[in-house]
Amino acid sequence: MANASGVEVGKLKDAPMRRWLRGGVTRDYRDPEYPQLRLRATADRKKASLFLVVNEGGKTVWQKQGVWPSICIKTFLEQLPVVMAKRSAGAEVLRGEFVTVVDLLKWFLGHIEGNRSFSHSWRANCKSVVSKHLLGMFAYLPLAELSFVAVDTRLVKPMLAEGYSTNYIKSAVKIFKRAISAAADLRLVESNALAGYRVEMSLKMAPTVGTQLMESDLGPLFTALRDAIWPVAMLFMLMLMFGTRINETRLARWEHFAGDWWIIPAANAKNRQEHRLPLTPTVKALLTHYLQWQVKHVGKRAFLFPGDEGAISIRTAQYWSEQIRFKSFTSHALRKLCRTIIADMGVDTMVGERLLNHALPVLLRTYVHSTLDKGMLSALDAYHAHLILCGFNEVAPEIIPRSSVKSQNTQTQMASGWL
The missing domain is CATH 1.10.150.130 (Tyrosine recombinase, N-terminal domain)
Structure with a gap:
């Protein structure tokens, strides 16, 4: 009900306040039971500012207390006596959008x-x-x-x-x-x-024990991957071979593997920057075999790891990770292991950082773009050969033959170029 001054009069409850906003007639709203409070509708009449109207120094002062319906009016009214008591004692009233947590x-x-x-x-x-x-x-x-x-x-x-x-x-x-x-x-x-x-x-955090992977864990890891079903094995093989994150990997689509590159779209990357990874012959063989397996057993799909709607969920991917655990470690440990091995192999730090899509200064990234691409391919070739020497071919022996790369040749590769 609107009075002569053009102010809607009603109860400070959600239902009548919504009716007032929808009515679109009056700008202000008040409840006679709370004369010190006033609501003022916004221009679009979708919400209203709540004011405490008080007298200070002989002048009427409007102090904004919040915005309804973001603020819970019932809770605010329960706290109003406390607020007014603090004012009487000379304390400053909290001003902002919220009254409660x-x-x-x-x-x-x-x-x-x-x-x-x-x-x-x-x-x-x-x-x-x-x-x-x-x-x-x-x-x-x-x-x-x-x-x-x-x-x-x-x-x-x-x-x-x-x-x-x-x-x-x-x-x-x-x-x-x-x-x-x-x-x-x-x-x-x-x-x-x-x-x-x-x-x-408030909380004593337990020390992190056994959550890391070391190169000596590659044997048991390859055994676990060999015994896993193909989608599970493929997800974690890609993570190990490229040091990619679990989200970047589970969201991979076949169209992202174009020619000699795996393109991770900016929307899938943690740093929201497109990431390009060169494909080695080993990876290409794995992808070809996996595509054939998927078409035969699952059907043609847009995603490498399809779920009910789009790609598998992050929870499903984390559940898969539990199936390959022979010790307590997270999927992120695969990324760390990749970075550790390529560093121990002597890969240039800048190449290693670029492989893992860590941020580089813009000018530097632009200046050395082509050189970095060559360095990344060379590094991944040597790294994948090293994984095969460590038994990676046991995961998919029909695809990855035992490497003919000898330790001496690997050392020679690492001593040249970016390695």
Whole structure:
């Protein structure tokens, strides 16, 4: 109901406030029960700013408290007596978009939704952690009361009691800190209440044991790959042969293997830069055999590793990695092993960094582009020959014959050019 002053009068509840916005008649909205509060609709009438209207020095002052529906009006009204009491005592009222921690977390989910500068898997993980844990654990906690102790008592200790691993808890804390930091960076909160907080303050992290692969592990690794089904073996053979990341590899399409190159699109790369990897004869033989196997047993597919919709999911790829584990290691350990071996072989540091798609200065990358391409092919040729000498041919003996490359020849190759 609109009064003579053109202000809609109603209850500060979601349903009547939505009707007011849809009505499109009045700009302001108030509830007689809360005379110090006023809502003002935005131009598109999709949301409204919530103001605290107070008298300061004989003047009426409007202080913005947040934006509805981003702010939970019910929670704000519950905290209003506290806010007014603090004002009476001379304390400054928190100004910003949020009143509670939950308000901020809901904003964060909207902030990253559809933002393709973040990977889909990272956004999905954030949404899962926030929805499953953070919203419930920080329910009704005013943002002004967020502290290191609150993280310890509301998040870390309850998750420990529920049996979650320390690494998972660390991940949840990291996402929570990212949400607070993002709001602070955009000046939606006055300060970052968790600046300087480290999960080690509340949680003793177990030392990382047995998560790395060494060259001496190649034998058992090749045995595990030999016994795995072809898609599983192929996924991890490519990761080992090129040092690619698990996401870059699982999203590979046949069209990405054009002529003498494997092209990893910018959208699939972690650094959002297209990456070109030269194909050695060994890789070409593997790809030809795998394509024949896929067409015969699965059917023609766009992806090397097809799932129900598009490529296999990251969770499926991680499940596959468990099938080849003869010790505790992550898929990223294959990438590290690749980098370690080519470094030990004497491959130039710049070539090694380029192979793994680590960032190089733009001018340097442009200047040495053609030279780097030749160095990468030479390095991969020698590296793949070295893998065969270590027993890689046992994974696919019908494709990769036992190498005729002798240690002396390998050393000669490494001593020349980029190697």
